[in-house]
Amino acid sequence: MSRELRFETRAIHAGQEPDEATGATIVPVYQTVTFTQDGVGQHRGFEYSRSGNPTRAALEACLASLEGGRFGFAYASGMAAISGVMQLLSAGDHVVVADDLYGGSYRLFTQVMPRFGVRFSFVDATRPEEIDKAFETETRMLWIESPTNPLLRLVDIAACGEIARRRGAQLVVDNTFATPFLQNPLALGATVTLHSTTKYIGGHSDVIGGAVVVDDEELEKRLQFTRNATGGVPGPWDAWLTLRGAKTLALRMREHERNAASVAEFLVGRPEIAKVHYPGLPDHPGHELARRQMRGFGGMLAIELRGGAVAAKKLCESTRLFALGESLGGVESLIGYPWSMSHAAFPAEEKRRKGVSEAVVRISVGIEHADDLRADLAQALEQAARAG
Numbered sequence: 201m202s203r204e205l206r207f208e209t210r211a212i213h214a215g216q217e218p219d220e221a222t223g224a225t226i227v228p229v230y231q232t233v234t235f236t237q238d239g240v241g242q243h244r245g246f247e248y249s250r251s252g253n254p255t256r257a258a259l260e261a262c263l264a265s266l267e268g269g270r271f272g273f274a275y276a277s278g279m280a281a282i283s284g285v286m287q288l289l290s291a292g293d294h295v296v297v298a299d300d301l302y303g304g305s306y307r308l309f310t311q312v313m314p315r316f317g318v319r320f321s322f323v324d325a326t327r328p329e330e331i332d333k334a335f336e337t338e339t340r341m342l343w344i345e346s347p348t349n350p351l352l353r354l355v356d357i358a359a360c361g362e363i364a365r366r367r368g369a370q371l372v373v374d375n376t377f378a379t380p381f382l383q384n385p386l387a388l389g390a391t392v393t394l395h396s397t398t399k400y401i402g403g404h405s406d407v408i409g410g411a412v413v414v415d416d417e418e419l420e421k422r423l424q425f426t427r428n429a430t431g432g433v434p435g436p437w438d439a440w441l442t443l444r445g446a447k448t449l450a451l452r453m454r455e456h457e458r459n460a461a462s463v464a465e466f467l468v469g470r471p472e473i474a475k476v477h478y479p480g481l482p483d484h485p486g487h488e489l490a491r492r493q494m495r496g497f498g499g500m501l502a503i504e505l506r507g508g509a510v511a512a513k514k515l516c517e518s519t520r521l522f523a524l525g526e527s528l529g530g531v532e533s534l535i536g537y538p539w540s541m542s543h544a545a546f547p548a549e550e551k552r553r554k555g556v557s558e559a560v561v562r563i564s565v566g567i568e569h570a571d572d573l574r575a576d577l578a579q580a581l582e583q584a585a586r587a588g
């Protein structure tokens with residue numbers, strides 16, 4: 201599928217030609233383990249579904265197109281995708297990591313990968329000079345998220361790409377929060393972009409998945425080999441659900457953003473709230489950078505309650521439309537308490553140092569009507585104020 205087609209068109213057509221065997225317009229769910237061969241060593245492109253499956257291949261081609269890379273890899277979860285990228289490393293290698301990151305990635309980098317001899321240095325990536333200083337001769341990878349989870353800080357992807365290139369390292373960007381609709385890291389200098397497709401790409405909170413996209417043939421070969429060797433693939437139904445979600449990503453992201461902007465504006469004026477973190481607000485420290493490297497500001501925001509932990513927890517427990525739960529990026533609004541939920545894996549002093557205090561609440565703004573979302577938050581904030 202040609203890259204000249206616009207995003208919305210590629211989301212619906214890339215990798216999704218009518219089925220060769222039947223003409224089915226929608227990519228079928230190829231619920232099969234194996235593919236009957238015409239003769240020994242003579243197959244039609246697929247042999248065994250761990251190595252390749254047509255439904256998964258359609259999803260991979262679509263995601264590659266949306267991210268502007270040639271090669272897409274679907275994984276069983278976002279963490280499987282992250283592990284897949286980690287498998288590019290060997291004992292003795294070193295990774296520089298932006299310290300504002302998803303708790304699950306932090307857990308993998310601090311509690312699992314070191315057992316295999318891979319070392320990690322955590323830095324404040326909003327300051328590129330800190331990144332440069334953390335590089336060692338064995339540094340093979342620079343790992344960042346932007347916007348970050350949960351405080352929506354912005355990291356300059358092009359500046360990181362420049363450092364990684366100069367140092368001969370891969371720049372990996374976890375693009376889950378931004379989505380390919382709002383940001384394409386490969387075009388900004390990254391060599392690997394990855395997603396928890398569980399979030400915005402799947403979009404309906406009904407399927408766990410992950411994806412990696414690269415444009416480099418050498419990386420493609422290594423990822424193909426290691427994923428086949430280690431086996432973290434999604435089943436065809438999950439690939440199909442994720443592909444169905446991806447078709448409406450553009451529509452949903454526009455609504456997520458419109459609602460998030462409306463909710464952020466409402467929250468800024470509330471007396472119960474000390475701070476609203478949303479890159480679309482002009483006083484957000486990353487606002488100008490977001491304008492440069494993104495095509496919008498997304499649907500995530502974080503707030504700090506004046507009433508501290510008590511008020512923050514009460515807010516999370518008092519909303520009626522915002523479900524209290526892990527995850528983000530679904531059509532339904534979610535509310536979460538990073539301190540003990542998404543960021544539970546970080547030590548308390550580390551969380552405080554990064555500004556993820558007990559007063560922080562994270563909100564994934566869904567695509568319900570903004571009036572209803574604001575009204576729900578208003579009633580919940582009143583309850584939080586009484587508690588805090």
Ligand SMILES: Cc1ncc(COP(=O)(O)O)c(C=O)c1O
Binds near residue numbers: 304345
């Ligand atoms: C930024 C980010 N990356 C990766 C993951 C892991 O994805 P999954 O839950 O699909 O394994 C998450 C999950 O919350 C996330 O928020």
